[in-house]
Amino acid sequence: MRKTIALMIIIILTGTGCNPAGSEKPDIFLIIIDTLRADHLGCYGYDRNTTPVLDSLAESGTLFSRCQAQAPWTLPAHASIWTGLSVASHMAGIRDMITYGLSSDFDNIATILKSEGYITLGFVNVVLLNNSFGFANGFDHYSWVAHGHGRAAETVDEVLEWFMANRGNPDPKLVVIHLFDVHAPYDPPPPFDKRYSLEGTGGITDWEVSDDTELLNPEAREHLINMYDGEIAWVDSQLGRLFGQLRELDIAENALIIVTSDHGEEFLDHGLWGHAHSLYQELLHVPLIISGPGIPSGVTDPAPAAQYDILPTISAYAGVSVSDQVEGIDLFSPSQESRIIPSSGAIPGHCCTESCENFESICSVLNQYRKGIYNFHNGDEQMFDLSLDPGEHHPQPLDSVLLESLEYYRATPPLEIPPVVRGRGIDDTLEDLGYI
Numbered sequence: 001m002r003k004t005i006a007l008m009i010i011i012i013l014t015g016t017g018c019n020p021a022g023s024e025k026p027d028i029f030l031i032i033i034d035t036l037r038a039d040h041l042g043c044y045g046y047d048r049n050t051t052p053v054l055d056s057l058a059e060s061g062t063l064f065s066r067c068q069a070q071a072p073w074t075l076p077a078h079a080s081i082w083t084g085l086s087v088a089s090h091m092a093g094i095r096d097m098i099t100y101g102l103s104s105d106f107d108n109i110a111t112i113l114k115s116e117g118y119i120t121l122g123f124v125n126v127v128l129l130n131n132s133f134g135f136a137n138g139f140d141h142y143s144w145v146a147h148g149h150g151r152a153a154e155t156v157d158e159v160l161e162w163f164m165a166n167r168g169n170p171d172p173k174l175v176v177i178h179l180f181d182v183h184a185p186y187d188p189p190p191p192f193d194k195r196y197s198l199e200g201t202g203g204i205t206d207w208e209v210s211d212d213t214e215l216l217n218p219e220a221r222e223h224l225i226n227m228y229d230g231e232i233a234w235v236d237s238q239l240g241r242l243f244g245q246l247r248e249l250d251i252a253e254n255a256l257i258i259v260t261s262d263h264g265e266e267f268l269d270h271g272l273w274g275h276a277h278s279l280y281q282e283l284l285h286v287p288l289i290i291s292g293p294g295i296p297s298g299v300t301d302p303a304p305a306a307q308y309d310i311l312p313t314i315s316a317y318a319g320v321s322v323s324d325q326v327e328g329i330d331l332f333s334p335s336q337e338s339r340i341i342p343s344s345g346a347i348p349g350h351c352c353t354e355s356c357e358n359f360e361s362i363c364s365v366l367n368q369y370r371k372g373i374y375n376f377h378n379g380d381e382q383m384f385d386l387s388l389d390p391g392e393h394h395p396q397p398l399d400s401v402l403l404e405s406l407e408y409y410r411a412t413p414p415l416e417i418p419p420v421v422r423g424r425g426i427d428d429t430l431e432d433l434g435y436i
């Protein structure tokens with residue numbers, strides 16, 4: 001009997017997976033850098049030194065080298081991060097030009113941790129993540145701006161000001177920070193504007209498109225990549241400032257820090273630019289770095305991971321169980337090599353003249369290194385072996401296993417009816433961002 005009780009106490013204290021010793025709940029920082037493709041970080045093998053701060057964070061923790069986004073643009077991808085669900089289950093996004101938000105009936109990362117005594121703080125920089133879209137649910141403090149491009153420094157200041165004003169508060173905190181600077185236009189502030197191009201932002205900072213959606217400046221690709229990389233280096237420097245200040249406040253050492261992105265960015269890799277329009281890896285391969293007490297350090301984990309794993313991983317670390325509906329897994333539990341990771345939610349945009357259905361009907365699944373993409377509207381199918389063809393330039397016909405997985409995913413009914421979002425200014429902002 002005594003052994004049983006002792007065992008139960010150990011289980012209660014340590015939970016499952018990878019959580020810190022003792023029963024004190026750690027502060028948790030979830031940092032989402034919008035539009036950041038994984039292959040432009042030094043720690044993901046990029047040949048430019050864009051991210052010394054994140055490279056250092058990866059050395060102190062675990063880098064998941066194959067994290068897959070659930071959607072190729074902001075709204076549905078964040079909904080998956082918030083809930084641990086696939087797009088088919090939460091259905092946030094745009095379909096037939098109607099915008100759907102995140103249902104408030106779902107548990108999300110804030111509601112789950114708030115119920116466990118956490119103070120929940122959100123700092124976001126795009127209208128798509130405001131309360132109209134359902135993302136503020138469960139947050140004690142939620143700061144947002146409609147189009148927060150270029151606000152990395154201000155956002156870091158806001159976070160630090162909150163901690164300075166609440167110094168000594170013993171409750172654990174969940175801090176979700178969304179930074180929008182890497183998103184187009186690519187116009188980093190000095191000196192990052194000239195880090196990779198002497199032209200700086202005096203040159204072009206975005207793609208130029210004609211009224212009939214023809215790309216007018218494809219020759220600017222290299223310059224725009226230089227500017228994009230400058231934005232990444234700028235945001236990395238601001239995270240260095242954040243982490244340094246948190247260390248001075250004795251917060252960083254005992255906190256769990258997760259850095260990821262919602263989706264990547266296309267630079268004509270498959271003839272498209274921006275994001276939201278395809279399910280190729282330049283949009284779906286996102287960084288995921290986790291560091292904190294108890295997290296293995298200096299580890300690169302090549303097992304397939306997904307952004308809908310973030311919620312169950314954080315919850316397990318905090319010793320909280322999640323609903324059976326959650327589709328992601330705790331990344332520090334034994335890996336599931338055979339898992340199927342789905343993505344969908346593409347939409348037409350300013351670079352596309354085809355019908356909505358041609359985009360909204362695309363789904364992909366990843367199984368180990370095999371990836372299938374199927375368009376349920378026009379029947380286009382592609383399969384790639386990412387171990388041999390990471391750039392996805394040599395498509396093969398779909399095999400029956402991946403096709404079956406795609407059909408199963410496509411047939412998945414939503415768990416809740418997503419709310420339609422309408423509001424003054426929202427459509428204008430979505431159009432400004434290139435989403436409608």
Ligand SMILES: [Zn+2]
Nearest residue numbers: 034035074262
């Ligand atoms: Zn985004």
